[in-house]
Structures are given as structure tokens and as C-alpha cells.
Amino acid sequence: MSDVLIVGAGPTGLWLALELRSAGLEVTVIEKNVTRDIRSRGAAMAAGSLETLATRGVDQRFIDAGKPIHSVHFGASSTRLQMSRDVLGTKHPHSLMISQAVTEQILADLCENNGIKFFYGHTAVGLAQDAHGVMLETESNGGAKSNFTAAYLVGCDGTRSTIRKLAGIDFPGTEATFSGWLADVLVTDPPPAPISTNNKSGSFLIQPLGYKDYYRVTGVHLKTRHLPTSVVPTLEDAKSFTIEATGKDFGMHSPLWVSRFSNATRLAENFRSGRVFVAGDASHQFFPAGGQGITTGLQDALNLAWKLTAVIQGRVTGANAENLLGSYSSERRCALQGILANTLAQTALFIRDGPPEIALAEVVYELLAHPDLNKMWVRRITGFDDRFPVEYEGQDPLVGKRVTHLEVQGGFEALHTAMAVDKFLLVVRDEKIEAVLRKCTEPWASHLKYFGQDDNINPFSPQWDGVNAILVRPDARVAWIWRVSSSPEQLESSVVKTLGKLCKET
Ligand SMILES: Cc1cc2nc3c(=O)[nH]c(=O)nc-3n(C[C@H](O)[C@H](O)[C@H](O)COP(=O)(O)OP(=O)(O)OC[C@H]3O[C@@H](n4cnc5c(N)ncnc54)[C@H](O)[C@@H]3O)c2cc1C
Incomplete structure (x- = not known):
């Protein structure tokens, strides 16, 4: 089993x-x-x-x-x-x-x-x-x-x-109301940079596919948008949609994959x-x-x-x-x-x-x-600012956010290396609370990696202003925050409670 x-x-x-x-x-x-x-x-x-x-x-x-x-x-x-x-x-x-x-x-x-x-x-x-x-x-x-x-x-x-x-x-959700088209092709006249445009013919994008010299060309062609996904576009269709959108076809040829996809949600x-x-x-x-x-x-x-x-x-x-x-x-x-x-x-x-x-x-x-x-x-x-549920009154707005704009020991590497599916990180910027936090979280030491005063912590976004300790979940999201304005008597109890619920019961 x-x-x-x-x-x-x-x-x-x-x-x-x-x-x-x-x-x-x-x-x-x-x-x-x-x-x-x-x-x-x-x-x-x-x-x-x-x-x-x-x-x-x-x-x-x-x-x-x-x-x-x-x-x-x-x-x-x-x-x-x-x-x-x-x-x-x-x-x-x-x-x-x-x-x-x-x-x-x-x-x-x-x-x-x-x-x-x-x-x-x-x-x-x-x-x-x-x-x-x-x-x-x-x-x-x-x-x-x-x-x-x-x-x-x-x-x-x-x-x-x-x-x-x-x-x-x-x-549950909504059925398809239109379809888009896609072609992975070689081109003889590549654009100098990715192009996205939206005009009366519809929407259009072209950018390198990242596979050999292929380009991904895709869009929604207004006149044919009601076609079902089973009607796969031909190379000639892709060329004509592209010319309508941009005035040229970039010399596209040798399609690797053509497809039609819907907006069912x-x-x-x-x-x-x-x-x-x-x-x-x-x-x-x-x-x-x-x-x-x-x-x-x-x-x-x-x-x-x-x-x-x-x-x-x-x-x-x-x-x-x-x-x-x-x-x-x-x-x-x-x-x-x-x-x-x-x-x-x-x-x-x-x-x-x-x-x-x-x-x-x-x-x-x-x-x-x-x-x-x-x-x-x-x-x-790009996946850095997902919505996150509010579970209790007064929940800090940073709880659940992905941890970004935070370097230690001169870069991102040290934080990344410390992260694992069974590890939390405790990043403490204030020496006055570091010793207290290290002591009260000792029962979780095997599932915690600490970063403190000696680790050259560099938060480079205003979102971290006034934050002096962060507990990071294994999925790189904020589990717990300690602010300069938090009430000192709750320091130990709040971090211990969070670790007890999310990491390990004691
Ligand atoms: C035209 C198009 C363009 C896209 N472009 C982008 C893009 O540019 N960027 C992007 O991030 N995403 C894009 N996507 C979406 C992306 O492809 C999907 O979100 C991604 O494939 C989801 O991965 P998945 O592992 O959840 O599911 P899938 O990739 O669908 O994998 C599911 C797997 O389950 C297997 N399976 C299914 N049923 C069974 C069964 N009963 N028993 C055993 N195995 C089964 C399948 O064979 C398959 O291997 C695009 C999708 C389409 C259709």
C-alpha cells in the first residue's frame, strides 16, 4: 500500500x-x-x-x-x-x-x-x-x-x-462561448520581440515557443470564433488570421501543432x-x-x-x-x-x-x-499575488501571501536551499525577540530553519516595513507575522499556536 x-x-x-x-x-x-x-x-x-x-x-x-x-x-x-x-x-x-x-x-x-x-x-x-x-x-x-x-x-x-x-x-461553471486558435510554426521573418495586439480582426500574439526555432502564434479571430474546438485551423487559416491582425504572416511554415481551444470556465x-x-x-x-x-x-x-x-x-x-x-x-x-x-x-x-x-x-x-x-x-x-481566505478577524494581510522581496546572506539562494516540504522558515529581524523565538520554538527545531541577525536579512519592498519576524510555510507562503506594533505578551503564544496547528503538535 x-x-x-x-x-x-x-x-x-x-x-x-x-x-x-x-x-x-x-x-x-x-x-x-x-x-x-x-x-x-x-x-x-x-x-x-x-x-x-x-x-x-x-x-x-x-x-x-x-x-x-x-x-x-x-x-x-x-x-x-x-x-x-x-x-x-x-x-x-x-x-x-x-x-x-x-x-x-x-x-x-x-x-x-x-x-x-x-x-x-x-x-x-x-x-x-x-x-x-x-x-x-x-x-x-x-x-x-x-x-x-x-x-x-x-x-x-x-x-x-x-x-x-x-x-x-x-x-460548475460556464460553457464555451467562443474558441481561440493556435499554431506552433517556423518563421522566415521573425519579429524582433514578442507581439501582442488587439484590433478589429481580433486578438493576436506571436512569441518564441522555446523549442528549437519554433514560434507560438495564437489568438481569437472574431469572424471564426464560434467554430467548435473540433475544427482545427490549417496553416493557411493561421496565415490569413495573422495577416488580418498584423499585415504580414512572418513567413510561417512547417506547423508542429495546430489547435483550437475554448473559453469554458x-x-x-x-x-x-x-x-x-x-x-x-x-x-x-x-x-x-x-x-x-x-x-x-x-x-x-x-x-x-x-x-x-x-x-x-x-x-x-x-x-x-x-x-x-x-x-x-x-x-x-x-x-x-x-x-x-x-x-x-x-x-x-x-x-x-x-x-x-x-x-x-x-x-x-x-x-x-x-x-x-x-x-x-x-x-x-504571474502567480505572486493570489487571493487568500480570511479565516479570523484581524488576520494580517500578509498571511498566505507568497514570500518575495526577501534576501538573506546576499541573495535568494540561502532561503531557497532551506525550503523543503517538511520545513518552515523563521526569519527574525529584531535581535530583541530572536532569543525568545528561538527558545520557544525549540520543540519544532527539526522542522524549522532560523535566519536571524547574522544572516544579513534584506527585505526590499515596503510590504515588509514594520515586520520584524516572519514564519514561512513549506510552500513559501507567510504562516505568521510579527509586527513592531504587535502586542508583546502574545509573541510566544501566537507562534507556538501556529506551529502546533500547521507543523507538529506537541
Ligand atoms: C491550447 C492550450 C494552450 C495552453 N497554453 C498554456 C500556457 O501557455 N501556459 C500555461 O501555463 N498553461 C497553458 N495551458 C494549460 C496547461 O496545458 C494545463 O494547465 C496543464 O496541462 C495542466 O496540467 P495537469 O497536470 O493539471 O493536467 P494535464 O496536463 O491534462 O495532465 C493530466 C494527465 O492525466 C492523465 N489521465 C487523464 N485521465 C486519466 C485516467 N482516467 N487514468 C489515468 N491517467 C489519466 C492524462 O493522460 C495526462 O497525462 C494551455 C492549454 C491549452 C489547451
Whole structure:
């Protein structure tokens, strides 16, 4: 019996497997395909994903295999959202163009090197659970049935998730109202920089694919937007849409992949049913605008992994375990509501076929040119500023936020190296409270890494003004904050209470 069964070896399932395995858990991955999907799909990997990969020390493999892009569109705006160290506060303040097939291959190689068991060619078809565990039934291509058991199961099996259906989790949302088109092509006349534009023919984008010399060309063509996704565009269609949008076709030829995709938008009503969870596209579906798909799946996996690890290792039990596992669904659903809203807003900008819509889009694009709004939105759509639920009155606004703009020992490396699925970080800037915090958190020492006065802590954003201690969760989010203005008598009790609930009961 495994600790965790993962159904689906896409980016979400593979990342979750790596996270859980890094804590020594027994992880088994079930995948229906026998060969890897070679489509480029999630080719724009957001900066938020690169930061996640960096916190586990595997970022460079991906950087080496892709092409960085330092700006991103919002609703095909020609005013691009600009990424920089100051704005994102991370080691890699850029997106990465990298074919999803390459991303998955790197992740699968890491999994296999880490002793994760894979069963390819097994399609999940049946599911049962009781108070002690989960049983999964699979069917091979030849019709042979197999059974797998585990303490917990996570369905990372994509939009049409069998696990979500078998677990009885509803997937409400809105049906497709239009489709976009996509072509991965070679070009003889490449643009000097990525182009995004929105005009009366529709929206249009072209940028390097990050795979050989291919370019990704994509958009929403207003006149053909009502075509169903089954009507795949031809190279000639892609050329003619491109000429309508930009006046030329960049000499495109030799398509690698052409596709049509819809704006259907859905969110699972719960990401958990007992011992069964859903993550990634199995729990949410949205228009692929701004490269948010993979980042969202990785964040789901990151959020769930440390919670499952704490419960499986018996550090958090009973009602605390229920709350911790339940918080996966409430936190990620809350974040996803924001992401669904921003992708829906972008789809409204793509479809500008009347004077009011054209005027509204112009207003939005003008606002995005304002430096503060540009910064705010680039943080949102690169995965650094997710919504987070307010669980109690007076909750600090930084609780749940991803930790950025914080260097120690001269850079990001020391913090990244210290982060792990079963480790919290305690960063203390005030020597007066450092000794007290070190003493009262001693029972958690094996799950805590301290950074204090000797570590040259450098917060470089006003968000950290007045903050003199931060407890960071294993998913690089703020668990607890101590401000200059906090009442001193609660220092020990509040940090101890947080660690007792999230890390280990004493
Ligand atoms: C046209 C297009 C363009 C996109 N562009 C971007 C982009 O630029 N950037 C970005 O970040 N995202 C993009 N996305 C979204 C991105 O591809 C997805 O968000 C991502 O693939 C989600 O990963 P996942 O692991 O959750 O699911 P998937 O990648 O769908 O993986 C699910 C896995 O589960 C397996 N599976 C399914 N059913 C079963 C079963 N019953 N039993 C066993 N195995 C099963 C599948 O074979 C598959 O391997 C795009 C998507 C599309 C369609």
C-alpha cells in the first residue's frame, strides 16, 4: 500500500509526486498513456512556476531548456506588463517559453531518479474509500484490471478528470462561448520581440515557443470564433488570421501543432472528498490567457503536499489534520476564484466587436500603462499575488501571501536551499525577540530553519516595513507575522499556536 496514489502524470501530478517523495513518502503514479504527450500546450511558464522550481533547487534545468520572456500581455494588450526583480522580487523575474512536453520530460526524469513508482498504460476506472484508505481500479489498453491501494489519492487527471467524477465532486461553471486558435510554426521573418495586439480582426500574439526555432502564434479571430474546438485551423487559416491582425504572416511554415481551444470556465465545488483530492486542471478550467495553467497546478500541488506530509507523518492529527487538509480546498478555491476572474476579464477584452467593448478595452489598456497598475497586474497573473481566505478577524494581510522581496546572506539562494516540504522558515529581524523565538520554538527545531541577525536579512519592498519576524510555510507562503506594533505578551503564544496547528503538535 502506498502513502499516496497520484492519477495523472501531467505537470501537476509529477510535481506533487516529487514533493511527497522528497519527504520519504511512498508515492505511486498511475498514467493512462504509455508515451509522453508531445504537444507544447503550457509553453508559457509563468515566473511563479520558476520561483516554485527554485525553492526546490531544480530551476536551472528548465531555464537551460527554454527562452526567457520579460513581459506578458493582459487580454492581448500591446501595453505589456513588465517583469523585473523590483516588481516580482524573485530570483527569476521573467516567464519562460518551454514546451510542456519538455517540462514534463524533465519532471518525469526527476521522479524516476527519486524512486517514484510509475504505472503507465493504466486508466483509472473505479474508486472506493473508507476510513483507512482508498482503493483504485485501473484498466489497461488490453482490458486487464488492476487494483491499487493507498492512504490518500490525488486526481491530477486533467479537465475531464475521472477521479473528480468518481469522487462525486461537481464542476460548475460556464460553457464555451467562443474558441481561440493556435499554431506552433517556423518563421522566415521573425519579429524582433514578442507581439501582442488587439484590433478589429481580433486578438493576436506571436512569441518564441522555446523549442528549437519554433514560434507560438495564437489568438481569437472574431469572424471564426464560434467554430467548435473540433475544427482545427490549417496553416493557411493561421496565415490569413495573422495577416488580418498584423499585415504580414512572418513567413510561417512547417506547423508542429495546430489547435483550437475554448473559453469554458469551471471550478470544482470542493478540491477534496474524504481521502480523495483533485489538483491542477482536474479542479479548474479556464482560458489559457497569460500562461497561468501550469503555475496554478504547481501551486495546488505545493499547497497540498506539505499538508498531506504532515498528516501522513502523524505530526498533525485529529481535528487539526481535518482543518489542515480542508484548508487545501478553501485556500486554492479562493486563489482560483481570482484567477478565473482575471482570465474571464481577458476573454472579454479578446472579444471586442462593438463600440462599447472597444472603448472599454482602450480604457483597460490605458490603465495598464500606469506603473502601479502594471506592477499590480503582473504580480497577479504571474502567480505572486493570489487571493487568500480570511479565516479570523484581524488576520494580517500578509498571511498566505507568497514570500518575495526577501534576501538573506546576499541573495535568494540561502532561503531557497532551506525550503523543503517538511520545513518552515523563521526569519527574525529584531535581535530583541530572536532569543525568545528561538527558545520557544525549540520543540519544532527539526522542522524549522532560523535566519536571524547574522544572516544579513534584506527585505526590499515596503510590504515588509514594520515586520520584524516572519514564519514561512513549506510552500513559501507567510504562516505568521510579527509586527513592531504587535502586542508583546502574545509573541510566544501566537507562534507556538501556529506551529502546533500547521507543523507538529506537541
Ligand atoms: C491550447 C492550450 C494552450 C495552453 N497554453 C498554456 C500556457 O501557455 N501556459 C500555461 O501555463 N498553461 C497553458 N495551458 C494549460 C496547461 O496545458 C494545463 O494547465 C496543464 O496541462 C495542466 O496540467 P495537469 O497536470 O493539471 O493536467 P494535464 O496536463 O491534462 O495532465 C493530466 C494527465 O492525466 C492523465 N489521465 C487523464 N485521465 C486519466 C485516467 N482516467 N487514468 C489515468 N491517467 C489519466 C492524462 O493522460 C495526462 O497525462 C494551455 C492549454 C491549452 C489547451
